[in-house]
Amino acid sequence: MVFKRRNPLSFLRKMKNMIMPQSGWRRAANYLGHRVRRLPDSPHRIALGIACGVFVSFSPLFGLHFFYAAFLAYILRGNVIAALIGTAMGNPFTFPAIAGSALWVGGRIVGGRGEDLGFMRMQHAFVNAFSGLWNSFKSIFGYGQNELYRMGGFFQEVFLPYIVGGAIVGGFVATLSYFIALPIIRKYQLRRRERLMERARARRAARLNESKAKQDQN
Numbered sequence: 001m002v003f004k005r006r007n008p009l010s011f012l013r014k015m016k017n018m019i020m021p022q023s024g025w026r027r028a029a030n031y032l033g034h035r036v037r038r039l040p041d042s043p044h045r046i047a048l049g050i051a052c053g054v055f056v057s058f059s060p061l062f063g064l065h066f067f068y069a070a071f072l073a074y075i076l077r078g079n080v081i082a083a084l085i086g087t088a089m090g091n092p093f094t095f096p097a098i099a100g101s102a103l104w105v106g107g108r109i110v111g112g113r114g115e116d117l118g119f120m121r122m123q124h125a126f127v128n129a130f131s132g133l134w135n136s137f138k139s140i141f142g143y144g145q146n147e148l149y150r151m152g153g154f155f156q157e158v159f160l161p162y163i164v165g166g167a168i169v170g171g172f173v174a175t176l177s178y179f180i181a182l183p184i185i186r187k188y189q190l191r192r193r194e195r196l197m198e199r200a201r202a203r204r205a206a207r208l209n210e211s212k213a214k215q216d217q218n
Contacts, residue, residue: 041079041082043182043186045078045079045082046078046079046082046181047082047177047178047179047185048073048076048077048078048079048178049073049080049081049082049083049085049086050082050083050086050177050178050181051078051086051174051177051178051181052069052072052073052078052082052083052086052174053073053082053085053087053088053089054086054087054173054177055072055171055173055174056068056072056083056090057086057087057088057089057098057170058090058098058102058166058167058169058173059166059167059170060102060126060162060163065087065090066084069083069084069086069087070083070084086177089173089177098169099162101165101169102161102162102165102166102169102170103158103162104165105164105168106163106164106165106166107161107165109161109164109165110160110161110164111156125154125157126154129154129158129159
């Protein structure tokens with residue numbers, strides 16, 4: 001493959017780069033922006049894909065954001081690649097604000113105490129719940145004990161407020177991101193087409209001048 005790395009990154013290295021890009025967050029953001037603008041699709045589909053990725057970033061389905069974003073973009077006829085890039089909205093710097101806003105809004109709609117946990121305690125609640133779920137799965141095969149009892153309080157107090165609040169706040173931010181991205185992508189594509197047309201005209205003029213020069217010599 002032309003673009004394959006000469007020395008493939010290990011799994012741990014890939015995970016580290018997701019949390020702290022080797023080139024820095026600013027350069028990583030510029031790279032993602034460049035990739036989005038260069039996608040060969042209509043501005044509407046690209047902006048819609050970005051909005052899908054941003055919306056999914058407010059979901060508590062950690063580990064499934066890529067699949068969720070791709071599925072949502074496919075259903076809504078958005079650009080799937082743009083949706084995957086849009087999930088970068090959820091990163092270690094933004095997750096505290098995302099989780100806090102989702103739990104605050106959801107807690108006032110369905111109740112729960114998620115908004116009072118704080119980010120670190122909320123994170124611990126998720127880890128504890130998924131640990132209980134994993135142990136319960138292993139208990140089916142005779143390893144460990146069934147710990148599904150952990151899920152009841154977690155679902156009512158944290159997960160449900162998060163998913164409801166995340167859908168509301170995420171829907172608002174995703175809509176905003178769509179209307180911000182659409183004119184930017186449209187303007188970029190227009191300028192890119194103009195540059196390509198200018199290069200084509202320049203090449204055509206050069207060929208005509210070359211042909212004329214040869215005719216004059218003859």
